[in-house]
Amino acid sequence: MQQTNRLKPFFENINFEREDNTMVVNFGPQHPSAHGQMRLILELQGEEIVKSRPHIGYLHRGMEKMGENMIYNEFLPTTDRMDYIAATSNNYGYALAVEKLLGIEAPRRAEIIRTMLIELNRIISHLFWLATHALDVGAMSVFLYAFREREFALDLIEDYCGARLTHSAVRIGGVPLDLPDNWCEDLEKYLDILAIEIPKYEGLLTDNRIWRMRLENVGVIDNETAKSWGCTGPILRATGQKWDLRKEMPYGIYPELDFDVPIATAGDSFARYQVHMQEMRESSKILRQLVPMYKASPSQLMANEPQYISATKEDIMTQNYALMQHFVLVTQGMRPPRGEVYVATESPKGELGFMIVSDGSPYAYKMKLRAPSFWHTSILEEVLVGHQLADVVTIIGNLNVVFGEIDR
Template identity: 80%
Template sequence: MSQVANRLKPFFENIHFETEDNTMIVNFGPQHPSSHGQMRLMLELQGEEVVKARPGVGYLHRGMEKMGENMIYNEFLPTTDRMDYIASTSNNYGYALAIEKLLGIEAPRRAEVIRTMLLELNRITSHLFWLATHALDVGAMSVFLYAFREREFAMDLIEDYCGARLTHSAVRIGGVPLDLPEGWCEKLENFLKILEVEIEKYEGLLTENRIWRMRLENVGTISPELAKTWACSGVVLRGSGIKWDLRKEMPYGLYDELDFDVPVSSTGDSYGRYKCYMQEMRESSKILKQLIPMYNESKCELMAHAPEYISASKEDIMTQNYSLMQHFVLVTQGMRPPKGEIYVATESPKGELGYMVVSDGSPYAYKMKLRAPSFWHTGIFEDLLPGHQLADVVTIVGSLNIVFGEIDR
């Protein structure tokens, strides 16, 4: 043993253990349950403190934009469900609205009422999902169970309308495929009564909870300047004190006729964003209550009348030869929008969701570009995480409410 030790002695003499400025690089994700999808965060740690952070987003490759350029316009609409799969109706609506602007058509009023109902109901389900998973990440198990209970009730309503619970495809270019089922509005009113009571209970469990406040207050603070630098939107922007909501600032659909407030927090931290999310669910409930009488007063027209681009009603297709031929051409060959380009942005539950479409007059988009909020909210980790403890990374990632389906390119 002494001979072996003597031979190894020069080797060990050259090893030096650093005691100062010693950092360690760890990977958070892409399989970590709190990474909200296929995200890889490369964190450089000085003890428990994050010194440097670099997000990696290249672990989900579906080529969504290229798929949109290689499908006829109507064919691509169900694919948009798979972007932010927690709020698929928002994706459907944003895309349909962009193509309608390109075509120069408008959906009938009753269709817009139904669309707005689905959008706000979907906003509630998205926020409930965020609350449940964020609370679970931080350690609050009970809230996860309660929030998912109400989310299931909301998804029951969406399923009653379109038959799907997650990927809805409940919107069409030019309107909606179906009218609301009988008694649907009454079920919606009952759900909203339950939801308002349950939101109070969620807040009773969390808002003044000492552990919740310790984990969220002064954690992940985003200044207004930093939020604008990284093109933040939605609650991430409003949580930093900037009152900007596309439903108010650049109204689309029926939002200019609806009375609702835009919740804002001046703290910029995770706790401020939490309070914005809770208040937004109340505002969505307020919007839905206003839409019910608007639905009852509207005429039963569900699709725009534009035979060159939009198929006739099913009744006309089954009884009129010309409508059947036109439908056959649109399904097999696709519509041919006029040449031009359009960018349409809507306020999804996570922020500004924009579709840029360039048409060359063919049945396929010449160019498509998607502006998804989660992409920008992932980039901000580079500036936001340094200086925080490793345990705070989970809190910050959760508070930004990112979904990696819409980061895919």
């Protein structure tokens, strides 16, 4: 009894109940759904999130500074490592920005091949998103089926450039290779298979009670919120905003193509799922239109600009001046005129922009990259609030962020 009295003042100073009753937890650093290292600091009221703060930078590689310390052609393969799920889209966006700086255009056949590759890459990216997102929510079968079709698409990419993940399939001024024999026929066979398989994915998911419970009214982003946070791509289009750079600010061969811009209106995770599924169908439609356009196009693959672009391999091997010019371009780099450009393209995740400032040297004086995943991670600060802890992985996976283009 005497010992109890001695301990009584100690226990009186302990506060067992807090008025707010919140708990701060670290979600990460790890990469569930995020394809890279992210840390979320979550403040919880029981299971409900009352505050969210994303922390990034664990994967930082200084991509923009690398672009300022490499000659223009040397930096192009590095862009593969940004959104490595859609490497060709990064190659293309960067090449287009440099071409605008140089004042040159790629030949028609090269532009058609580029568009084939980036639309095939869009399908690959969306299949990867569907597979991993479904797995995060607990749907194992869809993961296996979607990865199967993704592998077939990667076979086509590999047939063209020899790589499956980081493609480096585009060059400043055009493309390095023509399409292999029978590539277009293989592409059409693949599109026929995909047209059969996409409805099967939807059959497994769209009316699945668990899938709808986990996605409907979860991660709702209205149109004004999406625009204020700088969201683009499927996230913005799922809020009812019909905005696609291929239509609104057309580039390349897109003005000649007939395709629709899928939208949804609910703005939740299920709406974004619907937009992704329909976009795969629209990319298939684009690819089918490109096949006859390719067959009717002239054979030139690279722009004829000796000041900036190397001659063909045949000329380099047979003409002394072409060999010397190639040597200078490879070792010292091209020298674009002074100026500043910003070029934005519609990557699978949204607006991908490259801003380049040139001072006339072989290196960019300043390079800035506008990567969609950066903005889509920022909105987690707002969109997670009010949801349950179990919804966090669902929302991150549904927003489709890749940290290679965030921690740049």
